[in-house]
Amino acid sequence: MIKIGVSACIMYPDSERAYFSAKHLCYLERDMARYLHRPDVLPVLIPDLGEDKLHELLAQMDGFVFQGGSDLAPETYGEKPIGPWLGDPLRDEYELHVLDYAIKNNKPVFGICRGFQIMNAYFGGTLYQDIATQRPELEQHRDAALYDQLNHPIVLDEGKLLARLHDEEINRTVNSVHHQAIKEVGSNLEVLATSPDGLVEAFLWKQTEEGKVIGVQWRAEFFANSQIPLMDAEKVYTHFLSFCADKSMF
Numbered sequence: 001m002i003k004i005g006v007s008a009c010i011m012y013p014d015s016e017r018a019y020f021s022a023k024h025l026c027y028l029e030r031d032m033a034r035y036l037h038r039p040d041v042l043p044v045l046i047p048d049l050g051e052d053k054l055h056e057l058l059a060q061m062d063g064f065v066f067q068g069g070s071d072l073a074p075e076t077y078g079e080k081p082i083g084p085w086l087g088d089p090l091r092d093e094y095e096l097h098v099l100d101y102a103i104k105n106n107k108p109v110f111g112i113c114r115g116f117q118i119m120n121a122y123f124g125g126t127l128y129q130d131i132a133t134q135r136p137e138l139e140q141h142r143d144a145a146l147y148d149q150l151n152h153p154i155v156l157d158e159g160k161l162l163a164r165l166h167d168e169e170i171n172r173t174v175n176s177v178h179h180q181a182i183k184e185v186g187s188n189l190e191v192l193a194t195s196p197d198g199l200v201e202a203f204l205w206k207q208t209e210e211g212k213v214i215g216v217q218w219r220a221e222f223f224a225n226s227q228i229p230l231m232d233a234e235k236v237y238t239h240f241l242s243f244c245a246d247k248s249m250f
Contacts, residue, residue, distance in 0.1 A: 002041045002245045005061035006032070007098055007115065008048060009069040010091045024048075032067050032112075035221035035233070041241065048094045058101045063108035063244035066095060066115025068219055071180055074129055077121040085129045085180070096122055106208065108243035110236075111215030113178055116202075119215045123186025123205065131181050131199075138197040142179040148222035150176045151230065154193045154201050161211050162192040162202055165235040173230050174201070174218035181217070211236075212243045 008026035015021050026047045036043040043065070046057060073087030074080055076096070081087075095118050102109050103122075111119040117127055128134045131141055143150045153173050156163040166172060182200040185191060193202040193216075205213035216236065223233040 002062045002241065003060060004036055004041060004043050004244065005046045005058060005064045005098070006036065006043050007064070007066045007095050008045055009067060010048060010088065010094070012090075029067065029221070031225065032065075032221040035224070035237070036065060038241075046098060048090075051097055054097065055101065058098065059105075061107065063110070063240065064098065064102045066099065066109070066111040066118055066215075067221075068113030068115065068177070070114065071129075072114065072117055072121060072127060074127075076118075077126045079126065079129070082129050083133060092118065092121075103205075103213070108240055109205075109213040109215075110240040112221065113217060113219050116215035116217050117180060117182070119205075119213075120182050120186045120189065120203075123189055125182060125186030125189065126184040128181045128183045130179055132179065134183075135181075138199065139195070141176045141181065141195075141199070148175050148177055148219060148225055149227055151226070151228060152176050152195055154195055154218075154231075156193045157191065160190070160192050161204060161214075161239075162236065165239060166231060169231060171229055171231060173228070174216075175222055175226065175230065176217075177219050177222070178217060209243065211239050214240060 006028055011025040013022050028045045033043050070088040070091060071085050073089035073092050076092040099122050131138055151173050156172060188206045189203040190206050191200050191203050195201050202216045204211055220233040223230045
């Protein structure tokens with residue numbers, strides 16, 4: 001059984017919440033669990049246990065997925081807030097600790113949306129805190145009403161990993177559920193795809209096997225909900241899984 005450790009989304013105490021209002025919640029969104037699960041592949045939620053208790057759990061994982069959710073705190077990538085987008089510094093700290101363990105122990109990593117952005121910050125990159133504010137000339141990348149039904153094409157860099165994985169696909173369309181985006185790309189990250197307006201949509205870390213540490217801006221776990229055909233979301237995940245166990249399984 002391949003065990004995929006999944007970083008937790010976090011909700012903090014909220015007196016207006018009907019249930020667990022005084023409690024700190026760690027959770028995994030259902031579409032993500034269904035996307036990651038396969039026969040002999042078990043997604044395992046990594047709770048925020050604190051650094052001193054995490055390592056025993058992390059050591060049992062064959063690979064790590066960092067999922068979407070709240071904004072990154074600007075301080076995480078060396079900036080000050082320019083508006084109301086203060087982010088989630090506690091989740092940043094927790095995820096950076098897990099990611100640091102994964103990188104230092106040569107574990108496969110797959111970052112999705114926020115996970116893609118936390119990877120960029122870990123490697124020294126920065127973000128646009130709000131695309132509409134800082135790059136108003138760009139296309140809309142998030143719509144609260146449309147949510148995972150907002151889509152756009154992507155441009156895959158020919159000859160690179162994602163282009164090779166999708167070489168037989170004519171349809172190269174993904175969803176867009178983000179208001180923050182990569183500004184400066186982190187150290188030793190190779191860009192694999194961009195949106196038509198030039199935002200970075202995917203990269204890999206060049207200091208390990210090709211695609212063993214990879215991130216995408218789109219929400220691959222929501223592709224199954226799309227009302228229009230999107231690019232095959234399984235290919236990048238299958239490639240990631242090939243590093244998590246015996247490659248003959250894939």
